[in-house]
Amino acid sequence: MALPPSPQDVEPAAPSRRELNKAATRQAITDSALELLRSKGPGNFTVEDIADAAGISRRTFFNYFGSTDAALASIVHGFLDNAIQQLRLRPAEEPMLESAQAALMALADPKAVAPLAELFTLTQQSPLMSHTELEAWDHCRTQVFTIARERLAGTPGEQDELYVHALAGSIMSCGKAAMEVWFSRRGPDLTPGSLAELRQLLIDAMALLGAGFNTTASPSATRSS
Amino acid sequence: MALPPSPQDVEPAAPSRRELNKAATRQAITDSALELLRSKGPGNFTVEDIADAAGISRRTFFNYFGSTDAALASIVHGFLDNAIQQLRLRPAEEPMLESAQAALMALADPKAVAPLAELFTLTQQSPLMSHTELEAWDHCRTQVFTIARERLAGTPGEQDELYVHALAGSIMSCGKAAMEVWFSRRGPDLTPGSLAELRQLLIDAMALLGAGFNTTASPSATRSS
DNA sequence: GTGCAAACTTGCACGTAGTGTAACAGCGTG
DNA sequence: CACGCTGTTACACTACGTGCAAGTTTGCAC
Incomplete structure (x- = not known):
């Protein structure tokens, strides 16, 4: 993954490091997907494209979203x-x-x-x-x-x-x-x-x-x- | 296909043979799909199953429905x-x-x-x-x-x-x-x-x-x- | 009927979606 | 540090959906 320690937070109610990583990955996925939607248009990019842009594997993408x-x-x-x-x-x-x-x-x-x-x-x-x-x-x-x-x-x-x-x-x-x-x-x-x-x-x-x-x-x- | 001449009809407003065949195929597909839904349950059968049951090829199924x-x-x-x-x-x-x-x-x-x-x-x-x-x-x-x-x-x-x-x-x-x-x-x-x-x-x-x-x-x- | 053109079906190939599995890496705790 | 837990990754596999180039059927004119 492309997400080192990342010390700054906003929510004081989610202390666990794992929670933060998951949230960050989730956000990275949606951000990448939205960016690809902007640049390539709907239907013109694949799950692999999103995964690559988010710095994760294709399989991990499917651990977060079904499509x-x-x-x-x-x-x-x-x-x-x-x-x-x-x-x-x-x-x-x-x-x-x-x-x-x-x-x-x-x-x-x-x-x-x-x-x-x-x-x-x-x-x-x-x-x-x-x-x-x-x-x-x-x-x-x-x-x-x-x-x-x-x-x-x-x-x-x-x-x-x-x-x-x-x-x-x-x-x-x-x-x-x-x-x-x-x-x-x-x-x-x-x-x-x-x-x-x-x-x-x-x-x-x-x-x-x-x-x-x-x-x-x-x-x-x-x-x- | 499994549909020879089939002399008996009901609709007097659809004269063309092609129209009849297409309508019959369409009906055969939905019938087969519903039957498979009954027997195997939702999500437990494939497009190929439907096509086989309807007597058509997998490719033809996709000419009628997208999924x-x-x-x-x-x-x-x-x-x-x-x-x-x-x-x-x-x-x-x-x-x-x-x-x-x-x-x-x-x-x-x-x-x-x-x-x-x-x-x-x-x-x-x-x-x-x-x-x-x-x-x-x-x-x-x-x-x-x-x-x-x-x-x-x-x-x-x-x-x-x-x-x-x-x-x-x-x-x-x-x-x-x-x-x-x-x-x-x-x-x-x-x-x-x-x-x-x-x-x-x-x-x-x-x-x-x-x-x-x-x-x-x-x-x-x-x-x- | 014969011939032709358009519509429809089919098999094939290809890329992608989505999932099970097992090895691997990071995190939390004693 | 070492152990257990959780999450990631690579791999393999089935199924989906589509483009393409045949082959087949239908409609139509002659």
Whole structure:
């Protein structure tokens, strides 16, 4: 491997050297994969290319990821895991839609969306969204489902599975819709104005969902930058 | 191939011999794939197995499908294409949610859901939903998006992309949620009572969406079989 | 029917994906 | 330092997916 001692850290909660090495290798893989995506374009490089660029063997790559797609999708996973984390620390009494909106708002900052935005712009011309990317969103959906089920466990109405499944799926769809619209409008633009528009889109998307898509009475803000 | 003249047909709209042969081969592939899924379980058979069972060469298999997954996902594709077809022949003035509900109701009959139900029961224990299956749902989502956009093209409110994207995604999520709940409750049960429950679930799911998931005022029917 | 062109199937070869295995190197601890 | 544990590496092997150059079937005109 190409990673000597490397004395400087940020996380005070991961002391073990092994943990650090693994994290560093993981990062090196995704970095190399993203770099190759930039330089050669989607589908024009192999696992061996990534392994070479990351300074590891082909076999080791597969100890971390199951495919090139998976390595790139880890960016999406990282973003969505972050969102789940934000969602978990919302108060349980808060309505789900508001929690979701708040959690997403917290992620509308450059540091969080930058990798995602670049990945999207680099892969959007190719066959839509890659397999593994869709899987990442679906995985997040199941997590939202779990959170929603925990929250509604003891509520009066005895909410059934349908409610929770449909709610979780719709929240994901609306969040995804907001990001897609934002990407299609702004591309890789990360200026404050652009991010403000993203936040507004997220608010609007959740509002649409909460209103059952009955916009006949609310022709309000849809663009705000 | 294992398909001589084969004099009997059903479709009077596909005259060409080539078309018939291709359709028959395609069907033979999916049949063989499903049969192998039944007998050997997911992931325990190869493309060559399918090709042998279908009486074609491995190379020809790849002329029809890109992977074993894709061959099996064609079942999902078939179902969803059918749904899109139903959706398209709804009046354009009808609200989208009602159209979606009506289109889905039309598919709650044994002949349409049987293959889907079997596929679900055979693959649900393995890693959730396969890549290609998710892709099929996403492909359907883009079609719903297109239909919704066409409908709302000239409406007063000047609906923007966000509305259409979020709506299409939410409709798909709720339809999928209804089917998932149904499968988890009933498994491969295709009795009239079970199908009635599916229909009720679809109605309920669309109602939830139309009400913005505000069920505080409507503790109405969620199970009806 | 005969001949021809287009469409389809097939076998072959090749590069890549992904996995099992066993030897090897780095880390943590006594 | 030496030992056990964890992670890396090389190697071998099966299966995937595709380009290519045959061979075969179908549609069509004569």
